[in-house]
Amino acid sequence: MFLICGEALFDLFGEASNDDSIGFDARIGGSPFNVAMGLARLGEESAFFGGISKDALGERLVQKFRTEGVSDRYILRTDYLTTLSLVQKDEHGSPAYTFYGSNAADRMVTKADLPAFDTPPLFLHIGSYTALVEPIAGALKALIERERDRTLVSFDPNIRPTVVADMALWRKNTEALMPLTDVVKVSDEDLALITPDTSIEDIARSWLRSGAALVIVTKGGEGASVFAPGIELTVPGIKVAVEDTVGAGDTFQAALLAGLKELGATNRSALAALDEGQLKRLVEFAVQAAAVTCARRGANLPRKAELEKEWAALK
Template structure:
């Protein structure tokens, strides 16, 4: 089982309405929410740990998880409100987010709320702003320290300047979590925010030297690169008519984690033994999954039937 930790919220896509009004199209979202849903759509057993409100929007979030087949055993229901994220797109479909979530359910999780797993998860994944903002950030760090002896750790920094504009804080937090993570997936845009003057390869090598086994850097339409102790490899992007890029990184993340299971990565030893060719196929699979999401509005992640050819090629 995969356990995905973090936020679940609603994205509000705004369109100019009549006169001075704005019409919103509300869609379920949140990076960890999307990753959990993406794994379930790829046929994996995935559970979610995070705070979800008892309000009307929280009810919809839990109902969606159940509909998608994501296990709700570890969801923490509270009376705090659901976070809202206002999404505005540029001319290329790239989203910018404004969050309304101070003291919301997804942030108000403490170490006292940590779940007890019936068996160690295959992967424990954390990321986005819930890995930075307290109290949940401290709780997730405690969870990693408790579980990492028997569980692989995945981390996606997923920088959100509108949650916390201090990039130095984001960088310190990312650098502090990197040694605890076995796999880091990060976008070149995120690295440009927290380390604008440092070459990407140098950042990846530093994380590898600190204990990370595999660093994946996504580059939007330009593809993705993988760094490990034994090799560096890059796969070109996939051409697609972009509706928007909301959820593309989360789709890549879900496909990456699912693909590792397909490649029989079961522990740190097998992760360290992944060869360049197999990692290249893994990147291709994850990029194809992300391309499908980019062709649709919002975080509408693909199901495994849409990726049969790429899934078979992973072996």
């Protein structure tokens, strides 16, 4: 099982009008939500842990999980409201987010709410602002510390300046998680925000020294760079007609995790044993998956049948 932890919310895409009104296209989102859904669409057993409101929007979130085949066994239902994220795209289709979520359901998770497992998950993934904002950040760190000897830990910092503007805090939090993390996926844009004076290569190497076993830096249409002990390589991007890039990083993350399982890298020693060819094929698969999402509006992640050729090529 893949246990994906964090936020589930609604993205509101604003539409310009000629009068004083603004129309919104409301779509389910949240980086961890998308990763959980993406794994289910790739045929994996996926579950979600996080706080979801009992309000009408929260009901829609839970129903979507069920429709997509994501287990709701570990969802925490509360009376807090659902977070709303206003999404505005630039001329390249890249999204900027404004969050309305203080004291919302996804943040108000405590250590007392942590789930117990009959069988520990193969992978435990955290990321985005729920890895930073309290009380959920402390709860997720406690969960990782409790389970890290029995599961592989994946982390996507997914920096959100409109949630927390202090980039030094984002950097400190990210670096503090490295000794607890096995797999790190981060975008070059995120690194530019929290480490503007340090090269991608130097940051990735420092994270490996801190304890991570695999660091992958995504570079949008330029592909991704891979860093592991003794291995550094770059996989080029894929040219597509971009509708927008919403959910592209989450698609990459879901494909990355599913691909690691397919390669048998379900523990730290197996992860460390992956060779350069396997890592290259793994990231090529994730790049292709992300390209599919970029050609669609919103976080419409691909299903396994759409990536049949790339999936077969993994091994």
